[in-house]
Amino acid sequence: MTGPAYRFGIEEEFFLADAATRGTPGPAVRGFHAAAKALLPAAERELLQSQIEIATPPATTPEEARAGLASLRRGLAEIGRAHGILVFAAGTHPGAAWDAQSPTDGARYHGILDEVRMVGQRTLVSGMHVHVEVARPDDRVDLMNRLLPFLPVLLALSVSSPFWEGRDTGLCGYRLSVFGEMPRTGLPDLFASNAEFERYVAVMREAGAIQDASFLWWHLRPSIRYPTLELRIADGCTRVDDAVAIAGLYRCLVRAAERRPDLHAGLDGVARALLRENLWRAQRDGVRAALIDPDAGRAVPFEEALEGVLALVAEDAAALGCAQALDEARRIARDGTSADRQRAAYAAARGEDGEDAAGIAAVVDALARETEGRAA
Numbered sequence: 001m002t003g004p005a006y007r008f009g010i011e012e013e014f015f016l017a018d019a020a021t022r023g024t025p026g027p028a029v030r031g032f033h034a035a036a037k038a039l040l041p042a043a044e045r046e047l048l049q050s051q052i053e054i055a056t057p058p059a060t061t062p063e064e065a066r067a068g069l070a071s072l073r074r075g076l077a078e079i080g081r082a083h084g085i086l087v088f089a090a091g092t093h094p095g096a097a098w099d100a101q102s103p104t105d106g107a108r109y110h111g112i113l114d115e116v117r118m119v120g121q122r123t124l125v126s127g128m129h130v131h132v133e134v135a136r137p138d139d140r141v142d143l144m145n146r147l148l149p150f151l152p153v154l155l156a157l158s159v160s161s162p163f164w165e166g167r168d169t170g171l172c173g174y175r176l177s178v179f180g181e182m183p184r185t186g187l188p189d190l191f192a193s194n195a196e197f198e199r200y201v202a203v204m205r206e207a208g209a210i211q212d213a214s215f216l217w218w219h220l221r222p223s224i225r226y227p228t229l230e231l232r233i234a235d236g237c238t239r240v241d242d243a244v245a246i247a248g249l250y251r252c253l254v255r256a257a258e259r260r261p262d263l264h265a266g267l268d269g270v271a272r273a274l275l276r277e278n279l280w281r282a283q284r285d286g287v288r289a290a291l292i293d294p295d296a297g298r299a300v301p302f303e304e305a306l307e308g309v310l311a312l313v314a315e316d317a318a319a320l321g322c323a324q325a326l327d328e329a330r331r332i333a334r335d336g337t338s339a340d341r342q343r344a345a346y347a348a349a350r351g352e353d354g355e356d357a358a359g360i361a362a363v364v365d366a367l368a369r370e371t372e373g374r375a376a
Contacts, residue, residue, distance in 0.1 A: 248325025
């Protein structure tokens, strides 16, 4: 008799840029979206017209997920070329201005913007979401609580948002700062039970604060559409291999938390406060961060923190066929993230005259190539 399959699906949000200016696309974006809707049923509109989202069907192996993502990315890139548009994955658009964006038509999108106002208009950010099916959906709130301490490692591996409106922010993952302006984002509160979580959702609905739990935009949340626990903290992953690696590691962590009900049980205020500090360190420094080890009482290099997580899930990786995902996580830690590569592309293109526009254009071009899987 086999155990749960821990099926998983990946949702990716992409930016669209004018191929000539590398900035916000003009009227051609309408033709792009029409073609995407006709040719790629898995593609969906996002809050802003300069974004698009794809989702893979449920997968049971990393190879399935990688093939699905690669095919969808190539399809979007081909449609983009026909309409003079570049498609790329990153946590923030390196050069576009937030106040030059147009919202997508639709009751949900307009409803969000009516509620959050300028804060919503500023959310020129894109992320990757990973759904993992759990054995007992009623346990998802407990799993959510106990998986929170792993979020800094997953964030650090994904960071791809060093630039904002043409400026280097000094952070590797600026996306969380922008998205954090939205209500009901960040870390979820610690709910003692599924019933307590459901009571919170019910009160929020009755008060008219939310329509349903999909308006809780936390880093980690139970899905209302699927029997899954949804990871939402990751920046958009420029390379498909990075996306699959992070999804695979998260899948292993879900299995480990189900296998070990003692893992991070009884998370307290101190642990949550240290988690917030580690999230900031991961956001600022990516895989060069020093993360605080609560048990050791000291900060450790990211690679040491990562190895501790990988050792914890080694049994789960073997059971789920995700050993390569662990090796890929080590590669990201060793070779750097999208944020590191973006800064390198920017520095190489600026030249002696220090032209910022040339650097940002080079970053967008490099992101588009990597997203599609083309060589530099």
